[in-house]
Amino acid sequence: MTVRTAELLMAIMMGAFSIYLMVKSTELPIGWIDEEGPGGGTWPFWLATIMLISCGGILFNWFLKKGPIATSNKVYIEKHVLGDVAAVAGSLIVTVGLFSFIGIYGALPLFIIFYVRFLGKHSWVLTTILAFAIPVVIFYFFEITLKIILPKGITEPLFLPLYKIFL
């Protein structure tokens, strides 16, 4: 896909999102209400309208072939880059997905192993140290010091003794 095609698709998608926002805004009154001023939907409605007009402007420039993006025939995301970015973004999505099941302390070591060992090609020794040390630091800092309880999924019961000691 070229940058020019990506520009078109993005403008259409954002235009559609703007229309959705406009429609959604009308769930609240968008006109003037006596003694209350503008209705609750007014502000987002008109902002979404400007968004739609902006997308129209971007499309207009696209058709006229104006600007460096609208005329660029370069590849939008190069193949070798796409692999790297997809691997990183994909591993993030999987990690967040796992938060709710095996908990943050199950998911983070997996993420670290994947990133450091398989993407970074570092030694197993370093990978193991990081996969163990980072979650421990996070537990100490966030759960004990800041008292922010992080999602644990099915590993929750394992932490009950620790809560008893620290919280």
Added chain:
Amino acid sequence: MFEILGLLGQGFLVVFEPQNLLLIVGGCTLGLFIGAMPGLGSVNGVAILLPLTFLVPPTGAIIFLAAIYYGAMYGGAISSIMLGIPGASTAVATTFDGRPLAKQGMADKALIGAAVASFVGGSISVVLFTFFAPPLAHVALVFGAPEEFALMMLAFATFVGLGGDDIFKTLFSICIGLVLSAVGFDIISGEPRLVLWDITGFLHGVNFLVLAIGIYGIGEMLWTVEEHALGGGKSMLSEATVSVARTLAALRELVKTWKATVMGSFLGYFVGILPAAGATPGSLMAYGIAKQISKEPEKFGEGAIEGVCAPEAANNAASTGSMLPMLTLGIPGSPTTAILLGGMVIWGLEPGPRLFVDHSEFVWGLIASLYAANLFTLLINIAFIPVFIKVLKTPFTILAPVIFILCLIGGYAPTQDMHDVWLMIVFGIVGYLMRKLDYPLAPAVLAIVLGPLAEPAMRQSLIISEGSFMIFFERVYAGPIMIAALILLFLPLFKKVYDRIRKPQPQAE
């Protein structure tokens, strides 16, 4: 005058509390580290680390974040000089002469020049700040809802008029930020509003940190993955010999750069006050002017030390400058201060001129901390140059997972809702894809912070005027501000028309 000095003295008492001193030193060191990492700048550091500050009281929190801001401005120069890759966009101009100097084996001279110029830039701007801020805040005390709204319009208009990006994309970015800030509940009627796709997670709104960390954490890291490629990022580190004798010699040579440094400081400060301009254009402008006023302009680009000093003075001065409108008017002067402002709201402080009256300890503590941070950063920087150079050798594939993990937890911490973490990932990926198409994203972050302040300001104004928009033009302060905003908004259009009229003439001749 004496009153200001008295208040500043009180501020120093706050700063010298052991906890706050520790926060400054820690913040400066972290900031230097973040700034030195290629691709990460002050805004990324502040966005990713803001959730950590829930631990300390607001004054300590902002002192810590301001120290990071400051440190990152210093630190950006380190990778610009040593790697030839700007540590942050604000340090782009530093590569022009810093890199050639390093290649000639004078990396230490460039690093010390950058550190000292940053110190001078920081000091001049902090003094300007100390004496400008209170009168400005005093004037702003009479501002009502219409003036506040006009000021915010001015902030947004600077992005359109001076930002230099595609106008439609800038407008889109501003509006999407404002709409996202409207998600949740209507503040006046109390009814649920814009609960997108009826997902209940949107009921508590879109936290500005979710967008900020999404864009400046996740999105930025994806961008860095692309730029450096995973296996790549091979060290192109220059050699630097550091010794006391060489340092002293370098310091002596810096005396002749005073003109460039002082010019950069003033320029950076005033450019930094404008929301759309800030440190990056400030430092580029300072570089250009330093070249013009230099006796040996031909040396620029080949390793002129003035070419390092001027932009470094400017970017540090700009970071202080951008805090002026944030503290006095409640309008951030840069994306980083936008995040600081959002933080202030989380900590329960209402940004705006009343801060100087209601939370004088907070404001003056922050101002005094800027003095202290400036000094500490200089000392830490010069003392630990060899350490920071070592840090640059840390492979990206070890740092990246750590930063990603901080982002994920940072997105979760404020609301403790997984919905926000997912949303942050969506923002990060979409933001990355949009950035590749040159959509400016800083306006969106500024807008999501200002949105919850802008909407009530507009609605209250319209209630006062019974629906007439003339209220924004008729009042003493609001009128000129609004007109300035409109001029800036239409500036690109005027330019186009002007170019059209001008261009055909030479052809006709």
